[in-house]
Amino acid sequence: MYNDTVLDHFSDPRNVGTIPDADGTGSSGNASDGDRITIYIKVKGSTLIDVKCKVFGCAAAIAAGSMVTLLAIGKGLEEALEISNEGVAEALGGLPEKKLLCSNVAATALHNAIYDYREKL
Amino acid sequence: MILTKDQINRYMRHIAMPEISGQGQKKILGSSVVFYCEDYNKESLALYYLAASGVGQIYCRFNDASGWEKLSDNLSDLNSDVKIQLLTEEALQYSEGQSVTGIIAGNPGFVKKTLEGIIKSGYDKNPMPLIVSMHNGWNGLVQTLTSQVNLEEFISVMADYEDCNSCFGNLGCSDNLSAYFSGLMAVIEHLKLTLSLGKPLSNALYYDLSAVEFDFTSSSADLLHKLLSTRVIETDLTPLADARVLIIGCGGLGSTAAFALAALGIGSLGLVDFDTVEISNLNRQIMHSTSRIGMPKVQSAEIFLKQINPDVKLETYNTRIRKGNVNDIISSYDIIIGGLDNLPARYILNDACYAAKKPLIEAGALDISGLATTIIPDEGHCYRCIFPETEDNNSVPSCSETGVLGPVPGIMGIVEAAEAIKLLTGTGKSLKNRILLFDVFETDIYVASHEKNKYCELCGNI
Numbered sequence: 224m225y226n227d228t229v230l231d232h233f234s235d236p237r238n239v240g241t242i243p244d245a246d247g248t249g250s251s252g253n254a255s256d257g258d259r260i261t262i263y264i265k266v267k268g269s270t271l272i273d274v275k276c277k278v279f280g281c282a283a284a285i286a287a288g289s290m291v292t293l294l295a296i297g298k299g300l301e302e303a304l305e306i307s308n309e310g311v312a313e314a315l316g317g318l319p320e321k322k323l324l325c326s327n328v329a330a331t332a333l334h335n336a337i338y339d340y341r342e343k344l
Numbered sequence: 345m346i347l348t349k350d351q352i353n354r355y356m357r358h359i360a361m362p363e364i365s366g367q368g369q370k371k372i373l374g375s376s377v378v379f380y381c382e383d384y385n386k387e388s389l390a391l392y393y394l395a396a397s398g399v400g401q402i403y404c405r406f407n408d409a410s411g412w413e414k415l416s417d418n419l420s421d422l423n424s425d426v427k428i429q430l431l432t433e434e435a436l437q438y439s440e441g442q443s444v445t446g447i448i449a450g451n452p453g454f455v456k457k458t459l460e461g462i463i464k465s466g467y468d469k470n471p472m473p474l475i476v477s478m479h480n481g482w483n484g485l486v487q488t489l490t491s492q493v494n495l496e497e498f499i500s501v502m503a504d505y506e507d508c509n510s511c512f513g514n515l516g517c518s519d520n521l522s523a524y525f526s527g528l529m530a531v532i533e534h535l536k537l538t539l540s541l542g543k544p545l546s547n548a549l550y551y552d553l554s555a556v557e558f559d560f561t562s563s564s565a566d567l568l569h570k571l572l573s574t575r576v577i578e579t580d581l582t583p584l585a586d587a588r589v590l591i592i593g594c595g596g597l598g599s600t601a602a603f604a605l606a607a608l609g610i611g612s613l614g615l616v617d618f619d620t621v622e623i624s625n626l627n628r629q630i631m632h633s634t635s636r637i638g639m640p641k642v643q644s645a646e647i648f649l650k651q652i653n654p655d656v657k658l659e660t661y662n663t664r665i666r667k668g669n670v671n672d673i674i675s676s677y678d679i680i681i682g683g684l685d686n687l688p689a690r691y692i693l694n695d696a697c698y699a700a701k702k703p704l705i706e707a708g709a710l711d712i713s714g715l716a717t718t719i720i721p722d723e724g725h726c727y728r729c730i731f732p733e734t735e736d737n738n739s740v741p742s743c744s745e746t747g748v749l750g751p752v753p754g755i756m757g758i759v760e761a762a763e764a765i766k767l768l769t770g771t772g773k774s775l776k777n778r779i780l781l782f783d784v785f786e787t788d789i790y791v792a793s794h795e796k797n798k799y800c801e802l803c804g805n806i
């Protein structure tokens with residue numbers, strides 16, 4: 224069902240964890256759907272200097288969480304807001320149709336974290 | 345990649361648990377167990393789960409290993425990642441830095457003798473954690489000994505029972521359920537130690553499967569005395585030979601429920617499942633194997649169970665249960681055991697068993713938790729009394745890849761088999777109007793009382 228990139232990110236997700244003094248936090252998904260992700264960001268200037276994720280869910284969701292942190296770290300806030308669900312799925316080399324919903328939580332959570340940061344300012 | 349593609353698919357349900365992930369599964373694959381037991385047939389379930397979980401090396405110290413090749417073949421077929429070998433006295437050397445755990449599984453007499461032997465052969469030179477999986481009738485005790493001091497304390501309590509051989513006697517089949525239960529708890533203990541997760545059972549866990557009672561707060565010494573001084577009463581299992589039990593779902597719960605009932609001589613076993621064997625099943629569905637991937641699960645189960653007990657009459661239904669077929673399927677059986685993995689089917693089954701007035705034993709497992717209850721129509725609560733149906737339950741199909749630790753559904757399946765046997769033999773105290781809640785990492789085990797709901801949409805009288 225999954226390609227090598229997805230299996231890699233699923234079994235060895237990057238940047239897993241929390242940032243205790245995060246500048247922004249964003250979540251998406253819910254436990255009853257089976258997938259939930261929280262993204263923590265650290266911002267310097269207007270650049271994302273650190274991004275961490277905590278994912279509870281299926282292989283697609285975990286892989287998407289891992290991949291979105293890689294896509295986001297080092298990017299400016301505006302650039303990061305352009306990271307889309309489709310972009311994450313593409314970076315993962317594609318996902319089965321029925322799994323796209325699961326992976327969509329990742330980009331959404333990232334955007335929510337950035338909105339949270341902006342609100343706090 | 346941290347693991348091979350096949351491994352990632354095989355252990356998917358472990359890797360999906362954030363606290364385990366690929367790193368944790370790698371640790372499990374790098375771990376070793378030395379498994380001491382007297383009767384490997386009785387203790388085999390633990391070996392199946394060690395293999396399914398991916399414990400890389402299993403060294404077996406059996407009192408009598410004759411005929412064990414069949415088991416060894418099955419274990420390799422279940423999981424070729426795992427290396428299983430017999431260990432002779434002389435070969436008791438392990439490489440430095442290898443993380444090794446000892447599991448001692450058996451009746452009190454065997455455990456005592458083995459522990460004394462381990463101390464004599466210089467335990468202090470190569471101390472490894474020792475997990476005791478001790479069973480006596482319907483009762484038992486599991487404890488993880490992590491130091492010489494613990495070990496000596498344990499042995500000193502057992503020394504008081506030098507002459508009480510009747511307590512240690514061979515009880516035949518009715519001891520099996522207890523052996524399966526404590527064996528699975530021991531496997532979980534090994535996984536907890538390997539992953540450094542949860543709380544090891546440094547204080548003993550005492551259990552009584554007949555009353556479904558647990559004690560993990562009294563001192564280990566008190567619990568040990570309790571187990572060793574309980575007079576064991578043999579349970580007459582002859583009613584099983586004429587009994588007909590139906591198991592719905594040949595997966596994680598169904599595997600051990602079927603295994604236990606077959607091993608104990610159930611007359612007829614019905615098996616229902618629409619699905620085929622997949623590699624991601626094999627971290628926990630020990631009825632199936634690598635060579636049977638792609639086969640209908642009921643067919644795979646039949647092959648496995650015939651090996652466990654060729655005399656059991658097996659009736660298979662390669663189908664999903666639906667409102668349109670469930671009444672017919674359950675009609676000829678005495679007891680129904682639920683091994684389902686979704687809510688809508690649970691309601692269908694509950695309602696059908698209520699209408700037909702058939703006892704239903706229900707369980708579930710997810711992540712590191714399990715739940716079980718026994719439903720006797722009108723006498724006790726039904727599934728809807730506990731979990732009334734709401735709009736949410738049925739609307740969103742949940743993603744079916746959330747994690748589950750292999751032995752957890754296994755343990756709940758044993759609880760289900762125990763319930764069935766108690767109902768069939770009229771012994772013990774069932775989980776009617778009670779709910780067993782199990783968290784294996786914190787060893788939080790709670791049996792809650794729960795009466796019939798008089799407003800229940802199905803069985804309420806209001």
